[in-house]
Amino acid sequence: MTVRVAVAGAGAIGEIVARDIYPDLTTVALTAVVDPDLDRAARVAKHNGARAAAALVDVLDEIDAVDVRVPHHVHAEVALTAIEHGKHVLVEKPIATTVEDARRIVDAARAAGVVLAVAENYPHLRAVQDARSLLAENAIGRPLAVRSTRAYQLDGVWRRDWREGTGPAGGILLDQGTHQVSLIRQLAGPVVAVSAVGSHETLALTLQLESGITAQSLLTWQSPGTWDQTEATVFGETGRLDVVVDYEQHLGGCALWTPDRNEQRGAENYYASHASIVNDWATAIQEHRDPLVHGDEGLADLAAVLAAANSLEENGAFVEVSPSRRSA
Ligand SMILES: NC(=O)c1ccc[n+]([C@@H]2O[C@H](COP(=O)([O-])OP(=O)(O)OC[C@H]3O[C@@H](n4cnc5c(N)ncnc54)[C@H](O)[C@@H]3O)[C@@H](O)[C@H]2O)c1
Structure with missing residues (x-):
């Protein structure tokens, strides 16, 4: 099964992974790009023929997983929304900005049975x-x-x-x-x-x-x-x-x-590692296993x-x- 992904955050790194990483991977299909700045979302979405949206809730029915590339202080909010809706999550480093939020993400993913990976290179x-x-x-x-x-x-x-x-x-x-x-x-x-x-x-x-x-x-x-x-x-x-x-x-x-x-x-x-990060996360979802860098690792960092x-x-x-x- 190909994992249908929404990239949340169409800024610098969101654009790099959508443009340079997703098109070459067979384990994932970039289905949506989400950013409150809809023009940015549309610019990044075009690399993959994906749909652009201003909010994650608008694309939840079309995806299996969310790749979170938003600023640090928004990681917890976006990751928890995705997990609450049963979506697998890859979240950029740092996993969150407080230990309490990081623990909440790790615990929520475990309770929901979704794969949580941290994009630590x-x-x-x-x-x-x-x-x-x-x-x-x-x-x-x-x-x-x-x-x-x-x-x-x-x-x-x-x-x-x-x-x-x-x-x-x-x-x-x-x-x-x-x-x-x-x-x-x-x-x-x-x-x-x-x-x-x-x-x-x-x-x-x-x-x-x-x-x-x-x-x-x-x-x-x-x-x-x-x-x-x-x-x-x-x-x-x-x-x-x-x-x-x-x-x-x-x-x-x-x-x-x-x-x-x-x-x-x-x-x-260094940037070659982003292909391994996304591919390992997608393969972990397919194989029902832990990713190489799971949430507890992000929490420790x-x-x-x-x-x-x-x-x-x-x-x-x-x-x-x-x-x-x-x-x-
Ligand atoms: N691992 C790496 O190599 C690496 C490299 C660069 C950045 N990063 C990480 O990636 C994250 C993003 O960094 P950046 O430089 O791309 O930031 P950026 O400011 O260039 O882009 C962030 C984007 O997120 C959008 N955004 C804000 N709130 C949102 C929400 N609720 N839903 C969807 N989109 C939202 C913003 O509008 C913006 O377009 C940071 O956590 C950063 O640490 C990691």
Whole structure:
């Protein structure tokens, strides 16, 4: 069965996935594009011959699932409306802007028996999967520390407006922090406490992990924007692993460095992961299984960045991430 999807939100990422991702996938049919800005919805819908609508309730009879690409502070409202009507949901990161809303989404999806996936890219990227396999085969010995950076330019396609500052969308912490926590969790496991210093434009996080090791993450969206990328390194007892994810070209990948082994694996463009995200969600619906990044994972990422937000208010004091909000 092909999953009939409405993309909710015809802004920057809604247009990218509708134009570049949906037409190539056989598991999904983009049936409707929903946006209160009907002109925008119509522009995006034309890529797939889909119907444009101003409200989700107008298309519920024609769809099986909703792909939520709206601003952060609207995620919960749209996801819960879809779930209440028995629709499967793929929701952009961060899953919501409060732990309470995220828990409500996860619980509602479970009660309704629908598949809930979070559009978090890192678990889908080959560079990250390669790093995880090398870590699983003990290629660098016991991990000792992790560091990551995410530097990019917010202006341009990802225009500032609702993303900015301390508003309901949470600034860089909710926009990029959830990505970085996800990446660190993929490489080194659950986060138990976080300290954060900086501003809502540039931040340094220190994360204490359940394994006992420490991770550091630097986030900025004030870089010149000529080379948008994420980097992470896991330092181990016998070597190091570098993960580089490029946003524009097919550079980067995973590199292993030890005294007697050096391997460079796979280069991949970040946006290619959106095909895997949508396809995995659709296949999970068809096969009645969990998606790769289920709601609890999104909740774990959110809980860690909200602990960081509290830490920012407390001059960088470590703030515990509640155990019930964690996931490996
Ligand atoms: N995973 C990624 O790689 C990635 C990349 C970019 C953006 N995002 C996420 O995607 C989401 C959207 O970001 P964007 O840059 O496309 O935002 P945007 O502002 O460009 O677009 C958002 C769109 O949602 C519409 N909208 C608002 N309320 C709505 C509702 N109730 N129903 C339907 N549409 C509604 C707006 O009119 C707007 O057109 C954010 O959560 C962001 O974090 C993820």
